[in-house]
Amino acid sequence: SVELPLPKRTRIFTVVNQKGGVGKTTTAVNLAAALAQGGARVLVLDLDPQGNASTALGIDHHADVVSTYDVLIEGEPLQSAIAVSPQSDRLQVVPSTIHLAGADLELAAMEQREHRLRKALDAYLSATSEPPHYIFIDCPPSLGLLTINAFTAATEVLLPIQCEYYALEGVSQLMDTIERIKAHLNPTLDLSTVLLTMFDGRTLLSRQVVDEVRKHFPEQTLDAIIPRSVRVSEAPGYGQTVIAYDPNSPGALSYREAAAEIARRGTA
Ligand code: ADP
Numbered sequence: 001s002v003e004l005p006l007p008k009r010t011r012i013f014t015v016v017n018q019k020g021g022v023g024k025t026t027t028a029v030n031l032a033a034a035l036a037q038g039g040a041r042v043l044v045l046d047l048d049p050q051g052n053a054s055t056a057l058g059i060d061h062h063a064d065v066v067s068t069y070d071v072l073i074e075g076e077p078l079q080s081a082i083a084v085s086p087q088s089d090r091l092q093v094v095p096s097t098i099h100l101a102g103a104d105l106e107l108a109a110m111e112q113r114e115h116r117l118r119k120a121l122d123a124y125l126s127a128t129s130e131p132p133h134y135i136f137i138d139c140p141p142s143l144g145l146l147t148i149n150a151f152t153a154a155t156e157v158l159l160p161i162q163c164e165y166y167a168l169e170g171v172s173q174l175m176d177t178i179e180r181i182k183a184h185l186n187p188t189l190d191l192s193t194v195l196l197t198m199f200d201g202r203t204l205l206s207r208q209v210v211d212e213v214r215k216h217f218p219e220q221t222l223d224a225i226i227p228r229s230v231r232v233s234e235a236p237g238y239g240q241t242v243i244a245y246d247p248n249s250p251g252a253l254s255y256r257e258a259a260a261e262i263a264r265r266g267t268a
């Protein structure tokens, strides 16, 4: 596999889109796996109570596992919640559990409620001798306090957009939210990366969405486009990313291309 350039400082991506089913989790885990394969140390934080990112990375997330819930709500050190993915020893995961389903409400009553993930990450990053090169935060499909914690902790926003009807629906609300986060919580947050997902080259619609998104986000949209592919959707059933499950499939190839672009952009 090809070695990718490594960033000097940890790049923290929050993978967000308040619509469900657009490819957030698939994107977070496959970019993470591709970057790890390219030589980077990568940490995935699962902030979705569904735990799909944990599943795809082969990590247990039954209710007793130490998880992002314990870090956010109980103040457990992030270090104590880290598991290593069987797919690569450079790929670490803080899983989520079902307890996270109530976390938005619990956070609402807490002090420093928007900053809890940021604090936990800062403490971890200053204590570890081998900080990750990349952190991907897989967000739930809402703009609640879990997602706000992710925005506050991140350096960059990665927006996956599905090549489907109403692709850009909700994007202006998301942009407003990011502006408010920048004004009040995280001034240097950068919507750096837009990735088109589930592209179907046979349909005019898919091609129209690509044009529309490139017009809307000319700087941010990656050249790589993720095709709709059954291998991508099968992989989590085996506790794997498509990078591990079928490395030569079109989905794996395009996620590796996207990862390489992200790596090059971050060191340019
Ligand atoms: P989100 O995290 O935004 O809810 P997911 O990543 O879970 O979205 O994707 C939604 C569904 O679509 C999942 O079943 C996933 O396996 C499937 N999927 C995601 N990307 C692709 C793709 N490129 N090709 C085929 N199926 C995909």
Ligand code: MG
Pocket (backbone or CB within 6 Å): 024, 025, 026, 048, 052, 139, 140
């Ligand atoms: Mg998801």
